[in-house]
Amino acid sequence: MTGNSGAGKSTVCGMLRARGHAAVDADEDGFSRWFDRGSGEPVVDPPDPVPQGWLHRYGWAIDRDRVAALAR
Numbered sequence: 001m002t003g004n005s006g007a008g009k010s011t012v013c014g015m016l017r018a019r020g021h022a023a024v025d026a027d028e029d030g031f032s033r034w035f036d037r038g039s040g041e042p043v044v045d046p047p048d049p050v051p052q053g054w055l056h057r058y059g060w061a062i063d064r065d066r067v068a069a070l071a072r
Helices: 009-018 064-071
Strands: 032-036 058-062
Touching: none
Parallel strands: none
Antiparallel strands: 032 058
C-alpha cells in the first residue's frame, strides 16, 4: 500500500493484517528509503526531526526492484 503522508496507509494495513490478509505498507515495511539527491546513495540514519533545508538535498523513494519482486 502506498499513498500520501497521513492518508491512513499504516492503519489500513494493520486492519487488513488483523483480518488475516497479506498487506504491505511501502513506508513501514522497508520498501521505501531516504536517499541523497546528488549521489543517489541511501541515507542510513536520517535525522528525526529533519532540520530546515534537509529535504532540499534528500528525498524519499520507493525501491522499484523490491516492489517488482513482491509482485512476482
